[in-house]
Amino acid sequence: MALLEAIGISKTYPGGVVANDGVNLVVESGEVHAVVGENGAGKSTLMKILFGIEQPNAGALMLDGKPVRFANPREAIEAGIGMVFQHFSLVPSFSVYENVVLGSEPRSGIRFERHKAIAEVKAISDRFRLSVDPMPAVMTLPVGQQQRVEILKALYRNARILILDEPTAVLAPQEVQELFVAIRSLVAQGKTVIFIAHKLPEVLEISDTITVMRQGKTVGQVKAKEVTEKSLAAMMVGREVTLRVERKATDQSQRVAEIEGLRVVNARGTEVVAGLDLNVHAGEVVGLVGVEGNGQAETLEAVAGLRAIAAGTIRIADKDATAMSVLDRRALGLASIPEDRIARGLATGATVAENLVATRLNETRYVRNGLLDLKAIKANALQLIERFSIRVGGPASTVDTLSGGNMQKVVVARELAEQPKLLLVNQPTRGVDLGATQFIWRTITDARDAGAAVLLSSADLGELLALSDRLLVLYRGRIVAAFVNTPDLTPETLGTYMLGLSTQTADEMKAALR
Amino acid sequence: MSSISGTNKSSRWSAVRKEIGRAGGALLISLIVTFVIVLLTSKDPLGAFEQLLTQLPQKTRTFGYWIDDVAKLTITGLAFSLVFQARQFSMGVQGQVYIGALAATYVALSPLGASWAGIPLGIAAAMLAGAVYGFLPGIAKAKLGANEIVSSLMLNYVAIELCNFLVRTNLPKPQAGVLTTNDFPDSAVFPMLVDKTRIDLGLILAIVAVLVVWFAVYRTSWGLKLRLVGHNARFAEYSGIKSTFIMVSAMTASGALGGLLGSMFVQGQTYGKLTVLFEGNLAFEGILVAIVARSRPLAVPIVALFYGYLRQGAQLMNIRTDVPAEVIGVVTAIIILLVSSSYSLAFLKRLFRRGVATAPTPAAAAGAAK
Ligand SMILES: Nc1ncnc2c1ncn2[C@@H]1O[C@H](COP(=O)(O)OP(=O)(O)OP(=O)(O)O)[C@@H](O)[C@H]1O
Ligand SMILES: [Mg+2]
Numbered sequence: 001m002a003l004l005e006a007i008g009i010s011k012t013y014p015g016g017v018v019a020n021d022g023v024n025l026v027v028e029s030g031e032v033h034a035v036v037g038e039n040g041a042g043k044s045t046l047m048k049i050l051f052g053i054e055q056p057n058a059g060a061l062m063l064d065g066k067p068v069r070f071a072n073p074r075e076a077i078e079a080g081i082g083m084v085f086q087h088f089s090l091v092p093s094f095s096v097y098e099n100v101v102l103g104s105e106p107r108s109g110i111r112f113e114r115h116k117a118i119a120e121v122k123a124i125s126d127r128f129r130l131s132v133d134p135m136p137a138v139m140t141l142p143v144g145q146q147q148r149v150e151i152l153k154a155l156y157r158n159a160r161i162l163i164l165d166e167p168t169a170v171l172a173p174q175e176v177q178e179l180f181v182a183i184r185s186l187v188a189q190g191k192t193v194i195f196i197a198h199k200l201p202e203v204l205e206i207s208d209t210i211t212v213m214r215q216g217k218t219v220g221q222v223k224a225k226e227v228t229e230k231s232l233a234a235m236m237v238g239r240e241v242t243l244r245v246e247r248k249a250t251d252q253s254q255r256v257a258e259i260e261g262l263r264v265v266n267a268r269g270t271e272v273v274a275g276l277d278l279n280v281h282a283g284e285v286v287g288l289v290g291v292e293g294n295g296q297a298e299t300l301e302a303v304a305g306l307r308a309i310a311a312g313t314i315r316i317a318d319k320d321a322t323a324m325s326v327l328d329r330r331a332l333g334l335a336s337i338p339e340d341r342i343a344r345g346l347a348t349g350a351t352v353a354e355n356l357v358a359t360r361l362n363e364t365r366y367v368r369n370g371l372l373d374l375k376a377i378k379a380n381a382l383q384l385i386e387r388f389s390i391r392v393g394g395p396a397s398t399v400d401t402l403s404g405g406n407m408q409k410v411v412v413a414r415e416l417a418e419q420p421k422l423l424l425v426n427q428p429t430r431g432v433d434l435g436a437t438q439f440i441w442r443t444i445t446d447a448r449d450a451g452a453a454v455l456l457s458s459a460d461l462g463e464l465l466a467l468s469d470r471l472l473v474l475y476r477g478r479i480v481a482a483f484v485n486t487p488d489l490t491p492e493t494l495g496t497y498m499l500g501l502s503t504q505t506a507d508e509m510k511a512a513l514r
Numbered sequence: 515m516s517s518i519s520g521t522n523k524s525s526r527w528s529a530v531r532k533e534i535g536r537a538g539g540a541l542l543i544s545l546i547v548t549f550v551i552v553l554l555t556s557k558d559p560l561g562a563f564e565q566l567l568t569q570l571p572q573k574t575r576t577f578g579y580w581i582d583d584v585a586k587l588t589i590t591g592l593a594f595s596l597v598f599q600a601r602q603f604s605m606g607v608q609g610q611v612y613i614g615a616l617a618a619t620y621v622a623l624s625p626l627g628a629s630w631a632g633i634p635l636g637i638a639a640a641m642l643a644g645a646v647y648g649f650l651p652g653i654a655k656a657k658l659g660a661n662e663i664v665s666s667l668m669l670n671y672v673a674i675e676l677c678n679f680l681v682r683t684n685l686p687k688p689q690a691g692v693l694t695t696n697d698f699p700d701s702a703v704f705p706m707l708v709d710k711t712r713i714d715l716g717l718i719l720a721i722v723a724v725l726v727v728w729f730a731v732y733r734t735s736w737g738l739k740l741r742l743v744g745h746n747a748r749f750a751e752y753s754g755i756k757s758t759f760i761m762v763s764a765m766t767a768s769g770a771l772g773g774l775l776g777s778m779f780v781q782g783q784t785y786g787k788l789t790v791l792f793e794g795n796l797a798f799e800g801i802l803v804a805i806v807a808r809s810r811p812l813a814v815p816i817v818a819l820f821y822g823y824l825r826q827g828a829q830l831m832n833i834r835t836d837v838p839a840e841v842i843g844v845v846t847a848i849i850i851l852l853v854s855s856s857y858s859l860a861f862l863k864r865l866f867r868r869g870v871a872t873a874p875t876p877a878a879a880a881g882a883a884k
Contacts, residue, residue, distance in 0.1 A: 014528050306752060327754030336752075344752050347745035358742055358753040367735040374733070 001065045003029040003192055004050070004081075004161055009059035011045050015393050015401065019045040020056070021216035027161070027209075032183060032193045034203045034224070037213035037236055038433040039405025040391040043196050044086075046213070047163050050194075051083040052076040082154025083163040086170070086404065086431065087342065088146055092139035097121040099138050100152045124155050129185045142293075144175035151182070155191075162186065163194045166404065168202055169431040172292045172459045180206050198405075198433050199460075200229045212236055237435050245441045245466060248449040250283030252469070256422050256453035257303065262312035264298045264477075272298045274477035276312070279514065280422065280453040285444070287468030287485075288457040291498050295477035296457040297339055300424045303455065304336045305329045306344075317421055330359060333421025337411055337428050339457075345411040346399050353381035353395035356414050380417075388413040389439070404431040408440075416443050423447055423454045429463060441467060461491040470512050473497040480504065482512035533813075537806050537853060541820065544848035548841055556837050565831040570823060576830065578711025582784065583796075583822035585713075585720035586775060588815045590800025592727045593771035595809040599731060600764040601744040604651050606666030608797035609673035610772025611779065613647045614640035616677055618777040619695060619788040622702035623686060632702030633715070633781065640777035641770040647673065648769015652762035662765070678790050685788065694789035703786045704778070716778040720815070723771060728811040730767070740764055772797070799825070802846050806853050821846075 004027040011020040019042040027033045035043050048054040050061065052070030061068050063079055070076040073083075090099050097118050106116045121134045130148045138146055147167060154162055168176045183193055183206055197203050203210060204224055212219045212235045219235055227235075234240050257280040264273035273295040280286045288296040301307035303314055305326040313322045316332045324332075338344040346355055357366050357377050366376050381395035390409045392402055399407060408431065415423070425444060429437040444467060448454050458464050464471060465485065473481040473494060481497040481504040483489055496502050553559045570576050590607050597604045617639040621627055626635055650669060654660040681687075685695045704715035731737035743750045743757045750757045775797065780788045803821055807813035824842055832839035 014532075304752070325754065326752065330754055338752060343746075344748050347742050347749045349745040350742060354738060354742070358738075358749070358755070361735050361739060361753075361755070370734050370736060372733055372735055372738060 002026045002062070003064065005062040006046065006050065007060045007062065009046065009049060009056045009061075011042070011049060011054060011056050013401070015397070017393055017401070018216050020049070020059075022218075023059070023213065023216070024218050025211055026221065027192060027194060029192055030187060030190060031208040032187055032195055032206055034195045034197065034207035034210045035213060036197065036200070036203055036210060036232070038215075039409075039431075039436055040215075040403040041213040041433075042216045043213055044165055044403065047083065047165055047194070047196065050076070051081055051163060077157050077159070080158060080160035081163065082151075082157060082159030082161070084147065084150040084154060084165065084167060086166045088150055090138045090146060090149060093137055095135055095137055096132055096141070096149050096152075097134035099149055100124075100134075100156050102153075104157060121152060121156070124152055128152075128155060128182060128189070130155075130182045143170045144172070144178070147171070147179070148182070155186075159191070161192045161194065165196050166198070166431050167195070168197050168199065169404075173461070174291070176202065198431065198437070200232055200434070204229060204232070214238060233434055236433070243434065243438055243441070243462075243466070245438075245445045247285075247445055247469070250449060250451065252281040252283045254282040255279050256282050256317055257455065258313075258315040259299075259303065260313045260315075262299065262302060262314070263310040264295070264302055264307060265310045266298070271310075272477050273302070276474075276477070276479065277513075278472060278479065280455050281514075282421075282451045282453050283448060284469040285448050285454040285456055285467050287464040287471045288455065288474055289461070289464055289471050289494050289498060290457075290474035292459055294474045294498075296474055297426060298477075299474075300336070300339075300426050300455065300457060303422075304334065304338075304424055327362065334424070335415040335418075335420035335422070336424035337415050337426065339426040341407050341411050346407060348400040348407075349398060351396050351398055352385070352390070352392055352402070352410060353377050355399055355410055356381050356384055356395075356417070359414060384413040384417055388443075405433050405436050408432050409436060412440055412443060416447055419447060419450050420452050423452045425454060425456045425458075427458055428456075429458075429460070461494060465489065465491070472512075475500045475503075479509070479513070482509040484512045533808060537817070537849075540806075540849045540852035541845075543852065544845040547848055548844050551841060551844060552837055556835065558835060562831050562835040562837040565834050566824070566827040569830050569834075570827050574708070574711055576826065578708065578713050579826045579829070580822055581708075581717060582712035582714070582782070583826055584815065584818045585717045586778060586796055587799060587803050587818035587822050587825075588720040589723055589771055589775040589778065590797050591803030591807060591814040591818055592723055592800075592811060593768040593775070594800040594804035595807065595811060595814055596727060596731070596740075596764055596768040596771070598804050598809040599744045600740045600761055601747070602652075602655075602662055602761055602765060604648070604662045604666045604765050604768065605798075605801075606648055606651055606669055606765075606769065607772040607775070607800055608793065608795075609666065609670035610644035610647045610769045611776040611793050611797050612670075612673035612677045614644040614773030614776025615780045615788055615792065616673075616680060616776075617643035617773065618780050619685065619698075622698040622781060623696065627702040628699045629701060632699065633704065636702055636781050637719075637774065637777045640773040642773065644773015644776060645766050645770040648772060649762065649766040652765035656758040656762050674791070677788070681788060681790050695787050697787045698781065702781060704782050706783055712783045714783045716782050719774065719778060723774070724811055724815050727771075731811055736760070736763070799846075802850055805850055 006023060006025040009020050009023040012018050023042065023046055025046065035046070037043055045054060049056050052073045052075055068079060091102065100121045101117045106113045106120065118134050125132055130152055132145050132148045138149060151162065167179060171179060186193060195207060207224045209221060210224055210232065211221045214236065259276060259278050262273050262276040263271060266272045276299060288299065290296050298307060302309045305324060313320065315321060316329060316334060319332060321329050321332065342348060357380060361367055366373050378395050385392060385395065388409050390413065391406050399410060402410065412428065428440050428444065432440060444454060456464065456467060468485050471483045471485055471494065472479050475498065480500065549563060552562050556562050570580050593607045618636040621636040621639045622632055626632065647669060651662045651665040654665050655662045681693055681695060688696055707713045707717060731740065739755045739760050742755060743760045747757055779785060779792055785792060803814055803817045807817045824845060828839040828842035831837050
């Protein structure tokens with residue numbers, strides 16, 4: 001008998017988007033069950049229904065063979081279901097253990113039993129190999145640790161079934177491996193895990209069973225052992241997908257961005273970029289390689305004009321841009337795809353059309369005499385929705401009704417609506433499905449082929465190797481190695497430099513630092 | 515394409531319906547709770563409720579109180595909506611009302627006041643003064659990082675005391691010791707729109723203000739920037755929007771509305787002169803109006819219509835029965851709580867269904883008990 005079963009689930013959102021259309025899901029006890037599918041296929045919606053956040057319009061849920069209904073998450077939690085969202089719901093200023101026990105604190109009478117809480121949190125975290133210090137405030141922890149706190153929260157409430165919605169999208173590769181260790185130990189101790197991800201190698205590595213969704217329907221359920229990456233991709237997309245892009249030969253003689261002696265000091269006073277020199281030329285992609293937190297993000301933000309710098313100069317298209325405003329830099333042809341689309345790249349409460357023109361409000365195409373040209377704004381949105389195949393109700397839908405991958409497409413569409421001179425890209429395909437990843441890679445490469453200088457950072461080495469002409473490895477804010485991208489360059493070679501285990505000499509780097 | 519815009523329209527309407535349902539539900543619950551309180555405290559609860567809910571439209575005079583209140587609540591609601599849309603929490607409308615009223619008074623009592631320019635100049639002076647007074651907390655926040663809530667509240671006290679002081683010392687009075695100025699000349703007082711009521715030019719100003727604010731927020735680039743800053747300031751920065759400029763200008767524009775309200779008070783039919791503490795704490799009620807209207811300019815007058823009714827109805831109840839007007843505070847408190855929380859009608863239905871068994875909140879318990 002299946003542990004958890006969803007039968008014929010349908011869900012139509014107000015506004016008419018059919019997110020689930022007769023979905024079936026059968027989860028066996030003690031397995032890792034992956035749910036895969038393109039952006040907007042309805043995975044998160046299905047999970048929200050399992051967790052009582054959304055109510056289905058039709059269909060039934062069976063738990064232990066008995067029909068159940070969850071009117072809200074509390075009822076789902078009581079039934080032993082826990083969920084970790086892609087966007088965490090922790091109280092930033094509270095400590096780890098406080099966050100874990102919040103709402104069901106151990107107490108005697110009305111007194112909060114602090115020591116007992118700490119001890120219990122420690123015990124669970126040891127038992128499931130989710131090591132995290134219970135004392136510090138959650139906001140001081142890196143994302144990977146915060147995610148563990150979320151998982152601990154669910155386990156503390158005795159979840160038997162743990163739903164993880166795109167847990168790996170926010171993690172660096174090493175953190176993904178640590179998460180997998182924890183998942184295996186959970187399963188070994190009788191828990192069941194439902195897991196959503198877009199990266200197929202990850203899915204094949206961790207899961208036992210895979211349910212594939214497409215456009216609100218389940219297309220099938222398969223054993224992980226019986227499929228390959230290729231066949232799975234074909235099931236998801238309905239056609240063959242190859243993640244490879246051909247780059248054209250381009251003229252790379254012209255320097256577009258010149259960064260000299262860049263130093264950035266963060267709020268805590270630590271030097272995160274320590275005297276960086278680098279140039280990016282028209283028609284090339286320069287990849288910044290490094291474990292997250294070694295200065296890549298700060299470098300990109302400094303060039304975009306979003307972060308104060310401590311020293312150095314930044315030249316864009318032969319102009320000194322060091323002290324320029326964001327708008328002036330954009331006027332020079334700068335475009336940027338930021339790391340965190342929700343925090344930085346979008347106003348989720350505003351409409352898709354408004355988000356798509358936000359960076360162009362000084363252009364007479366959209367604004368004349370201070371008045372918005374609503375027709376032009378709508379036309380622009382319709383055209384970009386079509387060109388970038390964004391799945392959305394229409395230009396007037398607010399961005400928060402979009403699935404994660406489609407939000408990212410809105411950002412990409414806005415930044416690449418016109419050919420940029422200098423394109424800054426950070427984590428372009430986080431949480432983005434295969435088809436869209438291929439599309440975004442293609443779009444970035446097209447911009448490069450047409451003469452854009454591209455500075456790219458990504459936690460995904462495969463992505464860096466697929467897109468870059470040159471690769472610079474950053475370690476503690478310095479370039480420790482530089483390569484011209486060739487087919488024999490491997491992730492392993494990069495890895496030793498990323499971890500700071502070795503450093504190239506100036507001579508070795510010379511060829512790739514131009 | 516047509517189908518796309520079709521679904522959008524219907525989804526926008528369903529969203530609007532949902533909001534109306536929420537606000538209406540909140541109103542109903544708060545009235546039920548109020549009724550229970552009145553039931554427990556009044557000798558004649560039905561009579562009190564009758565005064566609160568049915569008497570206002572019966573006489574032209576009381577009807578006029580209502581509409582006059584609606585006009586004023588609309589302006590203060592708009593002023594708060596503007597700053598709330600930019601996610602600034604300036605509380606300065608009250609101070610702007612006093613400063614605006616002072617400016618209008620100086621114009622009205624000057625030789626200019628006796629000319630045809632009395633009304634337009636008085637309004638303009640009031641709006642300008644209010645704008646300056648709204649600008650101050652804005653610029654203090656932009657340049658010095660001063661918290662706008664604190665600085666605007668402080669400026670409110672300054673304005674009230676300044677008004678008191680000038681009425682006592684500087685402004686012409688009919689006789690020593692009274693706390694009002696001379697009556698304004700007729701040419702400086704807003705003309706009556708409906709005979710024997712307080713309904714005057716202020717109502718037209720309020721309607722115009724609604725349209726102007728709506729247009730500014732939804733049809734100009736400034737308005738779009740304002741909303742983007744309000745949605746996500748970090749995104750605005752990234753897009754190259756000068757968020758400090760937007761923030762300061764929103765607070766200034768809202769200040770101009772506050773000033774306008776000041777002129778509507780003193781130049782309106784109600785007063786036609788400046789008296790101390792004339793505003794009777796109406797300015798702050800704009801917060802409630804703005805919250806319930808979700809800071810949407812077009813929703814503000816509708817909310818003001820309902821709220822003005824309750825407010826004046828409570829006054830009648832106060833005068834004619836043993837229930838004090840303060841009871842209406844219960845209504846406002848419950849409405850604010852419900853509307854600003856994420857309660858939904860579905861949630862209410864569930865509460866009502868379980869009400870008796872678990873009695874989770876007084877509201878639901880009261881509802882279920884009925
Ligand atoms: N609150 C909402 N209101 C209206 N439509 C919504 C809402 N939430 C999701 N949708 C729509 O429902 C569809 C399915 O969304 P869902 O978030 O379930 O996709 P997903 O499979 O999780 O995609 P992703 O991989 O991009 O996260 C999408 O078309 C999305 O735009
Ligand atoms: Mg999702």
